[in-house]
Amino acid sequence: MSDVNQPDPDGAIVCSDLVRVFSTRGIEVQALQGLSLHVDSGGVVAVVGASGSGKSTLLGILSGLDVPTAGSAVVAGHDLVTMGRRERVEFRRHSVGFVWQQTARNLLPYLTAAENVALIAGVGRRAGRRRRVVVDELLALLDVGDCRDRRPRELSGGQQQRVAIAVAMANAPRVLLADEPTGELDEAASAEVLAAMNHVNRERGTTVLVVTHDATVTDHVSRTVQIRDGRTSTEVLRRAAVDEHGADTVVAEEYAVLDRVGRLQLPDEFTRALELRDRVRLALESDHVGVWPGDDDRDTTEAR
Numbered sequence: 001m002s003d004v005n006q007p008d009p010d011g012a013i014v015c016s017d018l019v020r021v022f023s024t025r026g027i028e029v030q031a032l033q034g035l036s037l038h039v040d041s042g043g044v045v046a047v048v049g050a051s052g053s054g055k056s057t058l059l060g061i062l063s064g065l066d067v068p069t070a071g072s073a074v075v076a077g078h079d080l081v082t083m084g085r086r087e088r089v090e091f092r093r094h095s096v097g098f099v100w101q102q103t104a105r106n107l108l109p110y111l112t113a114a115e116n117v118a119l120i121a122g123v124g125r126r127a128g129r130r131r132r133v134v135v136d137e138l139l140a141l142l143d144v145g146d147c148r149d150r151r152p153r154e155l156s157g158g159q160q161q162r163v164a165i166a167v168a169m170a171n172a173p174r175v176l177l178a179d180e181p182t183g184e185l186d187e188a189a190s191a192e193v194l195a196a197m198n199h200v201n202r203e204r205g206t207t208v209l210v211v212t213h214d215a216t217v218t219d220h221v222s223r224t225v226q227i228r229d230g231r232t233s234t235e236v237l238r239r240a241a242v243d244e245h246g247a248d249t250v251v252a253e254e255y256a257v258l259d260r261v262g263r264l265q266l267p268d269e270f271t272r273a274l275e276l277r278d279r280v281r282l283a284l285e286s287d288h289v290g291v292w293p294g295d296d297d298r299d300t301t302e303a304r
């Protein structure tokens with residue numbers, strides 16, 4: 001993945017100003033309110049956010065299950081807003097793979113692990129022997145080769161999710177989308193599943209986007225995007241570095257996301273700390289923008 005400031009124009013996931021309004025019994029809910037997100041080909045990104053912030057709505061759109069009310073979304077080169085029914089089916093079959101939280105949604109209970117993977121690997125009418133090789137390679141890649149002849153109920157939750165990743169990868173998608181894949185797992189199994197997604201990314205070059213509440217995800221991904229009120233608000237980027245004692249360390253830097261029209265969301269703790277509300281004063285300096293409480297009675301404490 002390249003620097004956030006120089007995104008690959010043909011990114012695997014490119015969303016601009018996405019809006020999704022749901023109308024239920026005359027009441028409108030704006031689930032996405034101008035969300036923009038760019039993930040370069042081969043990147044791994046975790047999307048986090050409070051309940052109701054719009055994560056599942058975003059995933060529904062990226063997976064081609066739902067269409068936005070406004071804005072644009074291009075995934076693996078497919079324009080999700082303008083594509084027709086046939087292209088949508090092709091997109092879902094060949095360009096994206098999915099892993100859902102509920103293991104029951106990922107795997108057919110009466111088929112073995114190998115049969116579950118083969119079902120998808122067979123969509124392209126691969127010959128039997130070739131298909132078997134593909135299935136075994138994928139199960140080995142996900143470290144569940146020994147589970148090939150077991151049905152889902154004979155697997156642990158973590159093994160089921162790793163088989164589910166193998167299923168999602170069976171058609172060699174360019175993008176792998178996962179919705180809370182560790183939601184039903186304990187910490188150790190969660191770590192294995194997140195590591196498995198990373199492994200797939202490294203070995204196959206698949207772009208991975210994972211929606212999660214799992215705080216340990218930060219140990220596994222270098223980019224975390226926070227969604228707040230239907231928009232991307234902040235991003236944390238992590239990179240390996242060497243500290244002053246020469247030891248390897250990980251440096252995490254938090255960025256606010258600036259959209260195309262210049263809007264950004266200040267983190268809650270900033271607005272609370274300086275009691276910023278309603279309106280603020282801005283000042284353009286040579287290398288930063290200053291933000292002060294708009295209330296004239298208060299101190300002009302600089303918030304960089």
Ligand SMILES: Nc1ncnc2c1ncn2[C@@H]1O[C@H](COP(=O)(O)OP(=O)(O)OP(=O)(O)O)[C@@H](O)[C@H]1O
Pocket residue numbers: 022023024029030031049050051052053054055056057058
């Ligand atoms: N089909 C729908 N009809 C009406 N409102 C909806 C629908 N789907 C989502 N919403 C609303 O849109 C907002 C965003 O919901 P969404 O499920 O995307 O949030 P989320 O971040 O995934 O939450 P959680 O972490 O709890 O799954 C919420 O206010 C939700 O109630």
